[in-house]
Amino acid sequence: DQQVKQNSPSLSVQEGRISILNCDYTNSMFDYFLWYKKYPAEGPTFLISISSIKDKNEDGRFTVFLNKSAKHLSLHIVPSQPGDSAVYFCAASANFGNEKLTFGTGTRLTIIP
């Protein structure tokens, strides 16, 4: 039972354009969402997060949007840079604090120079 889903396994975007990565979840108990970036043979690196009390969080080129009614979140990267090429995982947890994360299946983002 995949509680967090990323339906696009891959995405290619021209450098300078906006990259939009999507994530859907089914568990209504999730109240905290995170995006991680992962390079091959490395551990994930935290990018940005959002709690369920917000619908948007922005950090530099990265913005995460949360639509609770649709159980959907998205990560926007603008402008996209070649260094953004990586696999992006969304993750969710129930209860704030040191709680375990449930990861999506990942989206491989390729930025075309």
Add this chain to the structure above:
Amino acid sequence: GAVVSQHPSRVICKSGTSVKIECRSLDFQATTMFWYRQFPKQSLMLMATSNEGSKATYEQGVEKDKFLINHASLTLSTLTVTSAHPEDSSFYICSAPGTSGWNEQFFGPGTRLTVL
């Protein structure tokens, strides 16, 4: 940010042997650490939660006698894959929660285990 290290980064072993993977929080203390495994082109799957001073909590379907976890101190957790078999070959990653109170878990670089 907080740094988590793992050792070794890569290990190749024969079937039937045991392999120990270490996870350390370098500049902060972690009473809880998490162990994940990732198969090629798949998501990170939580295996177990390592708790300092008490037994680990295993996810459904994970054999606790096969994947031994010891949280020896506030900065060290170890995962031992006992009697490894080729199907145990995977990428094992540990993480530790940061100290901000939010779920900003910090991940180690991972360990690639190959069982021949």
